[in-house]
Amino acid sequence: MAKHADLSIDFLGFKCENPFFLSSSPVSGTYEMCAKFLEAGGGGVFYKTLTTTIPEECSPRFDVPRKEATPFISFKNMEQTSDKPYQDNLDAMRKLKENYPNKLIIGSIMGMDEDNWEEMARDYTALGIDMLELNFSCPQMTYEGMGSDVGASVELIDKYVKAARRGSHLPLIAKMTPNIEKMEIPAIAAIKAGAQAISTINTIKAISGMDFDHYTALPVVNGKSSISGLSGKATKPIALRFITNMAQDKELQGIPLSGIGGIETWEDAAEFIMTGASNVQFTTSVMQYGYRIVEDMISGLSIYLAEKGFEKLEDFVGIALKNIIPADDIERDFKILPKIDYDKCVNCGRCYISCFDAAHQAIDWDNENRKPTIDEKKCVGCQLCLQVCPVYDCITPGKILFKEEDQFGKGSKTIWKEEAPNKHDIIVGKYDKP
Amino acid sequence: MSDSNNVGVKAGISLKPTQGYLEETVPPFTPFLAMEEAARCLLCYNPPCSEGCPADTNPGDFIRAIRFRNFKGAAEIIRSNNILGGVCARVCPYEKTCEGACERSGIDKPIQIGRLQRFVTDYEKSTNFQVLDPPKATKEKVAMIGSGPASLSAAATLAMKGYPVTIFEEKEKAGGVLSYGIVPARLPQYVVDEEIEYVTKLGVEIKLNTKVGKDISLDEIRKQDYKAIMIGAGMQITRTLPIPGKELEGVTTAVEYLAKARSNDASFNAGKHVVVIGGGDVALDCATTARLNDAESVTVLYRRTREEAPANRQELEYTESLGINFAFTLSPSIFESENGKLTTVKANGTRSKSAMKIEADTVVFAIGQQPEDFSKVIEGIGFDKNNFITSLENGTTSVPDIFVAGDIDIDSTKTVVNSVQGGKIAAISIEEYLTKAGRKQAFCSPMHPEGGK
Structure with a gap:
């Protein structure tokens, strides 16, 4: 066989088999789903975000913008946190860690108030999973003071990270919203409050298209629609700029970044890693193609790195940062x-x-x-x-x-x-x- | 093929093809076109195209790899399953295999899998990407007879497992049917040479101009410490019909006609008015060879209908586009001559009382081939009356150290892709045989005189 580079990489002390993870989303919502991805070769999963109160969902809830004949140039979704019983989800995460000890298993939480954040962090920590992701960024929550509202508020981030820290000794990853101009500000706040890493981007608040008969946005839910989160390939350039900004920020030096946004191929993943992410997460591409896409990510990236002579993936992290300079220096x-x-x-x-x-x-x-x-x-x-x-x-x-x-x-x-x-x-x- | 822009016949008026004899008919995909074609792929669950490939080349996976811009991974998938990936990309009967199974046909037309495979193998070559890295050849020596697709495939498989392999080839050029039996418009020689080089780079040795049974005997091969021998000698003889006039000058066989044209033999004369007898891919290759070498009229005579002809449909359409005539449900009855020279082919209807008279200075028999008689060279194994070897399971024969693969194997479907698979299977049988024999030897050591458990 051709030469393949070793893709293993450290993330907050955990030696990951490779940098390819499912993001916390509809594609990581049950034990069987996560297990299938891990069996396909994935390095780990961010289990779908839970809230202690199960949200009500609408139908339909997705829209898939096209350009010419190409579907899924981006993806709009209105789904919220897990619609399965809290305890069932906790059991699923525990079982994932038991059955896949070498894979990174991360639980994602979204509390309603400080007590709830602390209590959930405590529940999760008892499962034996590796880390917690704090979801400060879902843009379509139907409860105020949750989701991307938090990610835009330094005060709320500070409060909730500290609350989660009180409930857990595990590494905390703050998942940030792109619905903001400078992500460095809330990211620094999260780190100062006790988080160890940043994952981003969550979805971008958007209207993906309109219905020309019912005069509303898509998808049409009984004649109405809402602004909600956009993901997929078209969001990658926006995500890469946020990752680059944070990786180049002096105050965030040494803080691991987990890149998200439109990752479908090994090249997409490599772009995030070059700009400073030490691993990547994806969902939309799985919704379109299934977990098997990870096979070509592993194959493509490991062949590329071997050909370029990188001995370990770590040496590739952020390699492009020095070449991304202010426009006036071009x-x-x-x-x-x-x-x-x-x-x-x-x-x-x-x-x-x-x-x-x-x-x-x-x-x-x-x-x-x-x-x-x-x-x-x-x-x-x-x-x-x-x-x-x-x-x-x-x-x-x-x-x-x-x-x-x-x-x-x-x-x-x-x-x-x-x-x-x-x-x-x-x-x-x-x-x-x- | 039919969408080629190399063919000078557009409005159905045939003057002279603009395509040269050595030019490949189908243009390659550019990366843009390959991506477009891969984007048409439905990326099916349990892809039927992969099930449809007789050599397990796994198109489902390699098209997906193209789609996700993992071109080198695609090359790895193809090459590690099919050492002749570039050859098969050009000569496979896709419509009966992968493309025939393609679910996209339910929407419009199948994915052009062969062309995508060609794109990937071309890309692999243009980037000097090394897929296969064989271990040191330290195991038992294996010999192969004939250097066609079956032997090349078996040899590569064994080389990858650490066996030193020597191929004995009677001709001056390796490749068998690939180098002598297919029109270059379908399979350019450089492709064959590159893939043979691929095999020799794995450490396989090819001894040219060495005919087993004449230059070296089977016993001599065994004495040279070859522990297993595979016969991949293909089919050397074209069948003919007992027709009056078949000894005339100008009457020839497909094997001879194609080989002469392909080796650029100065004595090759395509003929002015050529009649090809047969309805398979070999017949079409003969007709194309005649036409692209400036024959004025070419007629393919086939005893059944167009629909019943076994030839690949795309090839059939391409051949027709070159201005080649087809006469169906006709069979030759006599070859007439003047002053000892062939002048006319007379044919009778096989399903009617029709009759036809065709001017001809050249007649090519392309009604099927068979192996040459190896029964005196290799004793102890079974042959049928047409010289095919009656193999046992998975390329084994009734003699333990003799194996068989490719067209000479009675069970083969006589395609290149089938020979590739036959070679792989025989290689596994050879490995099983050699490890078993090796184990027996090891167990019969002084420590365990009665053998191990």
Whole structure:
């Protein structure tokens, strides 16, 4: 067999077989579900969040936005915490830990008030599970003062983390909401109050689409709908920015992050790990495809790391952070012109349309021969054409031009040269090339 | 195949195909197209395509791996189950195997599994991804007769288990039917050579120009300390019909015709007016070979109807698109000549009183093949009247150290993919035999003279 890297990694003192976990959600709601995932190779589970009062659920409760023919570009759901009896869930978690001692078993709790947080933490701790996740972030709770309301309030976070700490000696992971501008603030509050790690993102408050006959949002629950949480692939970029922000925050240095948001493939997972997460959690992709997706996550990531020469996954955690810099530090003294491979061009004109309508009118269109040509003078190197081109490897990054020293001050005409001043090597990125 | 843009016949008017004889008909998938095709896959529960693969290549898993952008994992799935993954991707009768089982057909049309498999094996090569890493070959020596798909598959399987394997090949080129019996438009030689190289890189040795029974005898092989011998010699002889004129110059067999064309033999003459007799994939390969080598008219004569023809449907459509004529429910009755040269094929209806006269300077028999007679070379095992070896279970024979796989095995379905599986199964039987024999030896040590439990 090909070389595969060892994917085991530490999380708060627990040696995880791999960094792939189910997030606390509908996909981790029973013993059998969690067990099936662990048998498929998963490294651990965050069992579905419990409340001591079972919530009432609506029907239907999901919506699946599409783009063109692709379903599940994101996923909206209105489900709340577990709808199964509290004691049954506790028994399930206990049994999971007993039967899968080498897998990470985490219980997720959501209290109503300080006493309730403390009491639940105590109940969970007696189960022998490994850690507790404190759910400060579900955006569709029907009780006030629960869910993402908490995640937006430093005072509530402080109170509830301390309450949970009184009830348990286990590591506490605060699950944060993205419905906020700066997640570092509540995250730091959680750590100061006694949490050891942060997991994020929970779902984003959203309206995924509208019903055109009943004039309401989707899904339609007897003619009405609500704003509720959005997850899935489309939320990944937002999640990655939160993870990056926290991983780069000085006060949060050394605090393990568990990444969540649109993870479907090993590449998605690797993106979270590169930006500072030491493990990842997922749900929406399991709802669409099942637990088996973890097999390709394990295979893909372990082959990639072995090929890149990483001896342990830990060395890969946060490896991209040094290369994600403030926008004002980005180099702006060169442009990479696109290059059209006319043997591959199918003469559709999409590059021309996008360049004219949305960029710099830098592509000329020969209507008779249906041929686009790049005007190097007008082209700014934005590469929109390359992104819209439907043919693989047809438009690629080409010639690099460098700005001439600015002799006449700001606003003067820029002169572009092919030679780099001071022997300047430009790194060109990948464009969806496997 | 039918969606190919290499074929110069678009409006049904056939002049000359624009496709060269050595050009692969079906273009490869780009990564975008492969992703699009993989995205069409329904990712079925207990995928029937995987059940449908005779060689356990596991398309359900490798398509899922493509879908989740795990291209190298996909290569690992294919290669670890099917050493000839790139070959099978091109020559498999998918419509009868994986694609025939595809549930997507219930919506529109099956996933193009063969093309996806080709994409993955091409990707594996272009990235120099090393899937297989064989252990040191320290176990008993194994010999194989013939270097076709069955032997290559068996040899690779055994090499991965630490057995040194030598393949004895009578011809100057390895690959058997892959190198001599298929039109390059379907299977380019470089693909065959790369996959053979894959096998030799696992430590398998191929001795070319060495015919067992002539250059080396079975006893000599045994004396060279080979503890097990597998026969994977394939089918070398094309059957013919007892038709007046069959000795004429210009009458030939599929095996000969394809081999000559493929080895780029200078003496190869495709013929000007070619008649191919038969209705299977080999007949189509002969017709395509003739057409792509500039024959002016090519007619395939088949005794049953188009629907009954065993040939792959896509290949049949592709062959028709090249401007090749088909005459169904007709059987040749006489080959006529002038001055000793073939001029005409006369045929009679098999289900009617029709008759046909076709101008021909070349006739190719492609009505089925059979192995050459090995009964004098390998004694003690069973042969049927057509020289096929009557195997016992899982590629074993009535002689304990002799095994069989591939087309020469009477139980084989005579496809490349079936030979790949036959080779794998025979390899497991060989391993079982050798470990048992080895254990017996170990138990007969002075410490345990009567053997262990």
